[in-house]
Amino acid sequence: MCGWVGIFGTRVTEPALRTAADTLASRGPDGFGERAVTDGRLPFGVAHRRLSIQDLSPAGAQPMHDADRGVTLVYNGELYNSPGLRTELMTRGHKFRSTSDTEVLLRGYIEWGDAVLDRIEGIFSFALVDERDGRVLLARDRLGVKPLYWADHKGVLIAGSAPRALLALQPNLDRRIDRVAIAQFLTLLWIPHPRTPWANIHKLPPAHALSFDGRTTRTWRYWTPPEPGDLPLDPDILLETLRAASDRQLLSDVPVGLLFSGGLDSTMLLHLMVDHFGTGELDALTAGYDASSQKLEFVPDDASYARRVARDLDQVRLTEVEIDVDAERDLDTLSPHFDDPVADPAAITLNRLCRASDNKVLISGVGGEELWAGYPRHENLNRARRAAALPLAVRRCMAVASPLLYGARPGPAYGARRNIQKLVRAVGDQRPSHYWRMMAQLTFNELDALVPGTATAAFDELDAQSPRLDQATLTEALAFDRDQFLPNLNLAYVDKASMAASVEVRVPMLDEVVIESTLAADSETFIGGGITKLPLRKAARGIVSDAVINRPKSGFGGPVRAWFQGAPGNQLGQRIEAVAETGLVSRDTALRVHRAASSGRQDAALAAWALVCLHSWQEEHC
Numbered sequence: 001m002c003g004w005v006g007i008f009g010t011r012v013t014e015p016a017l018r019t020a021a022d023t024l025a026s027r028g029p030d031g032f033g034e035r036a037v038t039d040g041r042l043p044f045g046v047a048h049r050r051l052s053i054q055d056l057s058p059a060g061a062q063p064m065h066d067a068d069r070g071v072t073l074v075y076n077g078e079l080y081n082s083p084g085l086r087t088e089l090m091t092r093g094h095k096f097r098s099t100s101d102t103e104v105l106l107r108g109y110i111e112w113g114d115a116v117l118d119r120i121e122g123i124f125s126f127a128l129v130d131e132r133d134g135r136v137l138l139a140r141d142r143l144g145v146k147p148l149y150w151a152d153h154k155g156v157l158i159a160g161s162a163p164r165a166l167l168a169l170q171p172n173l174d175r176r177i178d179r180v181a182i183a184q185f186l187t188l189l190w191i192p193h194p195r196t197p198w199a200n201i202h203k204l205p206p207a208h209a210l211s212f213d214g215r216t217t218r219t220w221r222y223w224t225p226p227e228p229g230d231l232p233l234d235p236d237i238l239l240e241t242l243r244a245a246s247d248r249q250l251l252s253d254v255p256v257g258l259l260f261s262g263g264l265d266s267t268m269l270l271h272l273m274v275d276h277f278g279t280g281e282l283d284a285l286t287a288g289y290d291a292s293s294q295k296l297e298f299v300p301d302d303a304s305y306a307r308r309v310a311r312d313l314d315q316v317r318l319t320e321v322e323i324d325v326d327a328e329r330d331l332d333t334l335s336p337h338f339d340d341p342v343a344d345p346a347a348i349t350l351n352r353l354c355r356a357s358d359n360k361v362l363i364s365g366v367g368g369e370e371l372w373a374g375y376p377r378h379e380n381l382n383r384a385r386r387a388a389a390l391p392l393a394v395r396r397c398m399a400v401a402s403p404l405l406y407g408a409r410p411g412p413a414y415g416a417r418r419n420i421q422k423l424v425r426a427v428g429d430q431r432p433s434h435y436w437r438m439m440a441q442l443t444f445n446e447l448d449a450l451v452p453g454t455a456t457a458a459f460d461e462l463d464a465q466s467p468r469l470d471q472a473t474l475t476e477a478l479a480f481d482r483d484q485f486l487p488n489l490n491l492a493y494v495d496k497a498s499m500a501a502s503v504e505v506r507v508p509m510l511d512e513v514v515i516e517s518t519l520a521a522d523s524e525t526f527i528g529g530g531i532t533k534l535p536l537r538k539a540a541r542g543i544v545s546d547a548v549i550n551r552p553k554s555g556f557g558g559p560v561r562a563w564f565q566g567a568p569g570n571q572l573g574q575r576i577e578a579v580a581e582t583g584l585v586s587r588d589t590a591l592r593v594h595r596a597a598s599s600g601r602q603d604a605a606l607a608a609w610a611l612v613c614l615h616s617w618q619e620e621h622c
Helices: 014-022 082-091 101-118 163-169 179-188 235-249 264-277 291-297 302-312 327-337 346-355 368-372 381-388 392-405 414-427 435-439 444-450 455-465 474-499 512-519 534-540 560-565 569-581 587-599 605-621
Strands: 003-008 031-037 044-050 064-066 071-079 122-130 135-140 149-153 156-160 208-212 217-221 256-259 282-289 316-323 361-363 504-506
Touching: 003 014, 003 071, 003 122, 003 163, 014 031, 014 044, 014 163, 044 071, 044 122, 064 101, 071 101, 082 101, 101 122, 101 135, 101 208, 149 163, 156 163, 179 444, 179 455, 179 605, 235 264, 235 512, 235 534, 256 264, 264 282, 264 534, 282 302, 282 346, 302 316, 316 346, 327 346, 327 474, 327 569, 327 605, 346 474, 368 474, 368 512, 368 534, 381 392, 381 414, 392 414, 414 435, 435 455, 435 474, 444 455, 444 587, 455 474, 474 504, 560 587, 560 605, 569 587, 569 605, 587 605
Parallel strands: 256 282, 256 361, 282 316, 361 504
Antiparallel strands: 003 044, 003 156, 031 044, 064 071, 071 122, 122 135, 135 208, 149 156, 208 217
């Protein structure tokens, strides 16, 4: 994977491009290149940092330029159907200088123009300058695996892989903080697109393109998910598409490893990888937690499951990485890379796994929960619908009484207490509840007290994108997860944490061939009899052991509750006090969140962690 930055509609010097690209060095430690054009219809400059994965030779370097046609490309990603596109383009007379997928994209644009977006399949963000037409085309992949940020500065377009690169390239860029975005971050752990922490820097949404000709900026959606059908997803078809996705995402000129939890998704991918590589040895990495952390998180010990699976497959070389309670060290290491903050503690776990990897490319099972309804909130949606339909007075009383459940203190019915506490808090506001509240960490009143004057705008915007909870269908819930939750939380932290270690993570379960067949099925059939992810479980029968298929759901994360209830809690509390001193949040309310997380009376560890991450973001980027 790589990083890129560009400015379009003004002249720029090569040293300025180099300085901006250096902020992306971890995304591309293997090479650097820049191109500045000071005349023509659209003066511009682009710079690129390269992580060499396909065509390791200089022929695959970027920016890639076709002098005959006058087209320049900077690109971050992988095109999984590039072999077929290359063959088709060669039959149309195109001659290739490299074996890289970058050149396939470049020549695909020369052949098809903007219609190349309908043909490419993979994970990508890019800027493609048509120098003759005086126009730049930006685009991001269908589900938002790769990031793309942009800003308008006095009629000049600036874009790239991270906000820090935009700010470095244009130091005078408007740096006003978007307080509504900060409020949404503190309640969701992520910022919905197109917002970022800066009012004038935007995320290009997944499946969108943007063009700029020096005068006009136009944005459009180039891909729309298929309408859901009325038939279940055939497990044989799902297995076939997963195998095809795995095979083509293993295309690489460097070795590929696996992020392995011993759960259903990663074990399925492990077996498909073993089938693909045959007798060759395969590297897999898993995370382990100490007993006290396991007790507070009430999740199964992933490492023990991973060991059992690895023992049955001789080709697998398993590396175990222990995740301890020293979160502050990792947080300081990662904060430069989280300039668009994501407060999922799993980022620390993932970064440690990536730093322990000998491979530049790792496969991940990210996306399975969002596609096939694997989260507890999906299983509990019917209960949530009924609770949201109760009279307001009843809901308010339940919410007021919720601290009595001690949602983050181990003991009898720990998991049930925690889930019930979260549900009654989600439906207890006076405002009508919407589905997104099932993943919120703060109620309306708590957010309004924490970031005064922002809660109405923050909640209204999210309500408009999410179905009312008392009416929500599973299909609607999964659509919100796919459109907002997945790209802005899970895929965002995976990209930032892995690229901080100069590792590319690929996600076969979000491959186009899988997406098209899954979204065309009836998602209401994905849960039955209290069992989630039914299509994937059925597809895995005969390939994955029943012990893995039937094991309890285990969330990939970090021991965040142990961080606050254990020894690091005081140090993290000091960070929360420090961010309150900046004026971004109310001090008294922030300290209440910290006390709730430390006591275990309320399951507030993630809300407190978001405050800690906000402090790191403010210290590093403001």
